[in-house]
Every structure is written in structure tokens, then in C-alpha cells.
Amino acid sequence: MVGAGSWGTTFAKVLADGGAEVTLWARRPEVAHEIREAHRNSDYLPGVNLPPLVTATSDLGAALADAEQVFVSIPSQSLRENLEAMRPLLPSAVPVVSLMKGVEKSTGLRMSEVLEIGLGLDADRVAVASGPNLALEIAKEQPTAAVVSSSSLETAEAVAMVARNRYFRSFVNTDVIGTEFGGVLKNLVAVAIGIVDGVGYGENTKASIITRGLVEMTDFAVAYGAHPETLSGLAGLGDLIATCGSPLSRNNTAGRLLGQGYGYADVVAQMHQTAEGLASLAPVLALAAEKNVDMPICRQVEQVLAGTLDPKDIAPHLTTDDSEPVGERTTDARQTQGRSRLRRTIERALDQLRHGGRSAGGDR
């Protein structure tokens, strides 16, 4: 396991409680020492005892030697800089699994893509695991589930066989794009939820943002080739519910601080753990623009982060509507807009007939 933060350590426990021997690589030797000697990682998982099958080292080569599967759980924006060191140490033919939920700011790439490029791997060797997985709940052995996804079903199944135990169930799919983007995008909606929570708005506002947020997530992921049903599954809706509903979520917490009036720099300074949504927002919006996907909630989060939108005004797209009414689903909206366009075309044709080609309404 590369990365001994809250999720890497928790996932190591998940694997060990399923019977696997796990070596964690911790960047800081003192963290590795505590895990090895005291079976604790008190910085990240206070009060949690790690099973004897988990050990740790700050020597990357020792952590990777003889590994049968490699899991990676470091902040998304730091992944690339670690791959050069990992590449020559990686045992051949083993699957590499991303546990991360971000996109690379400089390239807009998903973490599985960064792993493939940085480690020179075929896509079939790479998997991602994602779902409603708040680390501290799982570290306390509260039951949950996740999806392991790979373009190779064989790889996904091999990983899922290991990543399971009495409190953790792994499903499989081959929709890597949908599974990965689900984890990225729910973070952005969770920041929005935190903001309205910080402002003091109640459950109607939050339910509206969660529901409309799921539409944004689905439209975006489908535009990039995901299956829509993946976004209704554990890695989409499931994770959205968990992250938006829990004060344990760092993205939700960051949003709440913004909603309470703290500026972006103060929030970043107060966060001691990774809130991926803050760094993923800009690349996600750039990717959305490339595919003409409208993401009003994410755009407003960006404006709050930039200090150009008062947090209490975060939901105008829900409360003001100066356009024609549209359906809830984008496809419905397109149909409605299509009907409107057709109606306008017919009206123009009738108008031309009535006025001999001279419009009565304007200069076009």
C-alpha cells in the first residue's frame, strides 16, 4: 500500500482483515515506526488498532518487493511526482489499484490514467476502487461496500477477492470512467453541500443540490463515455449520499468553513487532511467546457472559492429561472428545448406567410 494517510491505512486494515499481509509505505519514518511497533496511526486514525497483518516501512522498495497487488492512496496532485520512484521497483504483472478520488490539475487526467502513463502499464493491469467509504467509519468496522473497476474484468475480480472481509464488500464493473468520475464529482457536490450547511440552509436546499448534483455528475461522466447506471451505483449516488451527509467528509467540512465565511486560503490552512474537491474543481470545469456540459453547481462552488459569490447566494440556479421551464433530466431538457425550437420555427414560418416575408416581431 503506497500512502499511509487515513484512507491508505484504513484500506490496509480492510485487506488485512480479509486475510492479506499488507506492507504500508509511509512517507514519514515516524508514521511507519508507529504502525510497525504500536499498530496505530494516531495522526490519521486516532483510537484505531491495526491488525498484526499490517506492517509499515518508509522504504518504498521494501514496501513494493514481492507485492502481489499494489494499492495507491496519496493525494491526487502528488501522485505524478511519486511514480518515477515507483516505476523501477514495481513487481512485473501485478495489478495496480487507485484508491484516489481526484483529477490531475495540470492535465485533467483521472488517476488511473496517470498511473498508466507514469508507470507504463497496460490499462488491463490498472483498477480503481471507489464507493461510500468514509475512512473512520470503516476503520471502526462499520459495514459498507465499494466497486472495483478495471477494463479487465479478470483484474477487477482478482482485486475484489482480496478487498473484502466481514464488514467490506466489493462489487465489480468494467466502467472505469464512470467509477472514477463518480468519486471525483461527488466531492464537488459535497463542497456545495458544506457551503449551504455553513450558511444555515436546511434539508430542502441540500436535497435539491444533491439531486441536481447527481444530474451534473451523470451528464459529465456520460459525456466522457461512462455508463449512466454507474453514476446511480455505489461509486456515484452511494458515495454522494455518504459524503454529503457526513461531517467526517473533508470536502463537506471545507465547504462548511467557506459557508461560515472563511476565505479559501484560511480553509486550506485549516484542513489537515486532503480535500480533493478543492483541487479538482478547475480541471473538471475545463473538461466540462470541452464537452459542453453545463455544471451550474460546480460553477457556483468555483465562484465561492474565488470570493466572487456570496455563499448565501449559492443556489440561484434553483431559485431563479428566467429561461423556459425544462425537464429535470438533461435529455428531457434537450427534448423540451427541441420542442421549443420546433415551435419557434413553425411560428416563424406562419409569420412569414402572414406578413409576406416581413417579420412583424423584429429585424430577424
Ligand SMILES: NC(=O)c1ccc[n+]([C@@H]2O[C@H](COP(=O)([O-])OP(=O)(O)OC[C@H]3O[C@@H](n4cnc5c(N)ncnc54)[C@H](O)[C@@H]3O)[C@@H](O)[C@H]2O)c1
Ligand atoms: N479518507 C477517506 O475517507 C477516503 C476514502 C476514499 C478515498 N479517499 C481518497 O484517498 C486519497 C488519499 O486520501 P487520504 O484520506 O488518505 O488523505 P490523507 O490526507 O489522510 O493522507 C494523505 C497521505 O499522503 C501522504 N502524502 C502527502 N503528500 C505526499 C506526497 N507529495 N508524496 C507522497 N505522499 C504524500 C501523506 O503523508 C499521507 O500519508 C484521496 O484521493 C482521497 O480522495 C479517501
Ligand SMILES: O=P(O)(O)OC[C@H](O)CO
Ligand atoms: O473525506 P472526503 O470528503 O474526502 O470523502 C471521503 C470518501 O471519499 C467518502 O467516500
